[in-house]
């Protein structure tokens with residue numbers, strides 16, 4: 001057996017008066033996060049390269065003249081860090097007041113996206129929604145983009161660039177970019193056109209990382225007016241074999257949307273257009289809702305489960321009697337869960353004693 | 364996959380062959396893109412200039428069905444340049460000498476003739492793959508849906524074995540599975556040659572074990588495959604139970620398929636929609652869908668994961684497992700008294716060694732990749748680390764064979780088929796999701812612009828495409844994604860049933876249909 005060197009270099013630093021250990025390469029934000037310091041942040045997404053744009057995550061370091069952004073500053077041995085002094089908390093509040101003043105609304109519906117409540121929550125936490133800066137709005141919504149999936153409500157954009165970064169770093173599509181600077185900053189596609197005419201694949205990752213709901217899930221938003229709380233159920237995407245983890249969003253008995261699971265082992269927060277947006281086949285009016293049985297006139301008509309099961313069983317019994325047990329064949333589904341496949345093969349093997357069972361992987 | 368999905372971010376050299384990953388497995392492709400951004404080299408072999416080709420460092424546009432030739436020539440170069448891993452070959456493989464001898468004759472020059480790939484690019488690909496510390500292979504149906512699908516896979520295995528690119532991080536041979544539980548359905552024993560957990564049915568010990576478990580004497584010989592069963596419909600095969608598969612659209616040679624199902628005395632289909640296939644059934648049983656069902660699925664990296672119900676079933680729809688149980692009980696079969704999917708899954712775990720360490724509660728957090736032989740085992744993210752399942756890796760002597768049909772005067776064009784990002788399989792699901800039409804409203808035949816002109820077609824207009832089996836009308840889309848002389852269409856739309864044309868042959872071992880190659884004639888409609 002070869003022994004793999006797993007021991008990483010560990011050192012210590014002081015965090016809010018307590019000595020803590022860290023691994024070389026960790027940022028102050030990451031160390032603080034492990035110790036549940038709850039440093040506020042807006043441009044931070046743990047999956048992305050640190051960016052240091054919003055300055056909300058600043059902390060004080062002994063010996064440093066000015067506070068530093070904790071998300072971009074690496075922890076060093078012996079460092080003494082304070083994450084929430086009165087001065088810093090005041091600074092954060094002012095920053096949030098300025099950010100909030102530029103936005104049309106803060107109280108966005110959670111159906112807009114996974115991270116859409118981040119700004120709203122922070123403004124609430126800091127009591128920063130007072131409108132002290134009543135400024136002009138930055139960013140202009142692109143309502144001409146009539147794609148059915150992604151709302152581009154840039155009136156709510158705070159220029160954290162998480163969308164641009166997730167598209168480049170996580171999705172690898174480079175479909176969107178930043179135009180202009182400062183107050184005029186605008187998120188755009190190549191040639192300032194629609195997403196459909198860009199490299200966008202409608203994976204929805206930009207929607208799910210947006211902290212203000214500026215980018216929003218149009219399909220989920222159809223359910224905003226439905227009564228009831230949003231509930232989440234962890235499951236696996238029904239499409240390809242990658243097996244992305246998702247949270248199914250429901251209101252009452254209605255499936256209203258999908259969130260990628262940030263801790264899903266196969267996808268780590270990513271989805272594609274199918275997993276993100278193609279969920280509404282589930283409660284579609286075309287669904288089969290009762291068993292069907294072929295009548296004497298050759299038509300399929302609705303039947304009770306008892307009648308349908310009897311008919312189904314009768315056909316197999318007759319075939320086996322007349323033509324022997326090798327006249328019956330089973331095809332299991334690659335779409336249904338394993339319990340179905342297991343029982344299909346058991347049905348054939350235990351019931352007829354043959355191996356006349358297969359699945360759809362040959363096609 | 365021999366290696367876990369996270370390993371896709373780790374290779375130095377990535378070799379993708381016969382996989383349109385950005386469209387078929389988009390989330391997996393994002394991991395490759397990360398590896399590339401980190402500096403990994405990407406080699407792409409595919410007849411079509413797919414998106415992956417655009418981001419590759421080396422693109423090998425091979426003629427459809429000539430994969431074995433390309434791979435033999437790569438092996439030739441690796442051997443000639445001394446890039447083989449002698450230690451690995453000696454300790455972990457057998458028949459290496461015969462293989463190295465075998466590849467001496469297959470020069471890149473010879474391969475260029477058949478594949479159309481420049482010999483110097485074959486050399487480069489082989490040298491990159493052979494020199495890499497960590498090289499990984501990814502493939503999908505572009506490798507398997509051929510009459511020589513097994514030869515193709517074995518050729519890839521040969522490359523892996525000769526360079527020792529297996530059993531380590533960022534290496535391996537990785538088929539990407541197409542359906543959410545296509546891995547799980549095989550694991551569960553829905554195969555004519557194996558019991559649950561891939562236990563061979565021809566092994567008398569396994570037979571004895573299951574005879575005891577199930578209380579029935581079970582045949583010692585392999586069953587027939589679905590392809591053969593369809594051939595025998597109306598003859599030996601009289602009754603079929605099909606769970607959730609739109610056979611008519613997804614299987615090759617639609618006419619044959621439809622005829623086969625119609626000639627049955629009895630057809631029962633379990634599905635969530637009244638598909639083309641369900642419409643032929645005597646009894647259709649409504650199943651629960653995603654979001655309505657509790658159960659277990661296994662993904663392409665062998666990760667066993669829970670799916671969960673979030674809403675009530677539509678109407679009277681029932682879970683597939685329940686339906687099969689009821690049917691079995693109506694027939695008086697023993698051993699179908701399950702009250703929950705948990706009980707079913709736990710029985711599956713008890714009877715299959717690869718799941719032996721698992722049960723319903725243990726997989727709650729998606730932590731395990733099989734094999735998990737016992738409760739103390741942490742699972743197996745990476746296969747073949749110290750040993751292959753059967754001890755040593757065996758080199759295979761593979762030779763090139765022409766596809767079942769090759770282009771001729773009558774059918775001078777290669778048709779190859781596949782999938783598209785926005786639609787899934789036969790569109791029973793995506794076709795019913797709002798908004799998808801905005802991006803993909805109908806099927807089109809992708810034709811190189813030069814061919815569009817040469818064949819007297821025009822972009823956006825209809826054409827008639829015929830093979831030895833039938834003919835379809837389809838719109839023309841001029842695109843340089845298709846090479847000259849090769850056209851592409853997906854099989855997703857029922858109004859353009861491309862599978863009327865395909866189905867020229869099957870792999871003799873797996874009976875996988877040659878969906879990737881079909882000579883056709885394309886003319887103005």
Ligand code: SF4
Pocket residue numbers: 163166167171173174175176195199200201202203204205206207
């Ligand atoms: S949907 Fe995906 S591809 Fe399109 S802009 Fe957003 S992150 Fe990029």
Ligand code: SF4
Pocket residue numbers: 156157158159160161162163164187206209210211212213214215
């Ligand atoms: S659209 Fe959202 S994610 Fe993108 S920069 Fe604006 S606020 Fe950030």
Ligand code: FES
Pocket residue numbers: 040041042043044051052053054055056057058069070071072
């Ligand atoms: S979170 Fe650190 S600067 Fe925005």
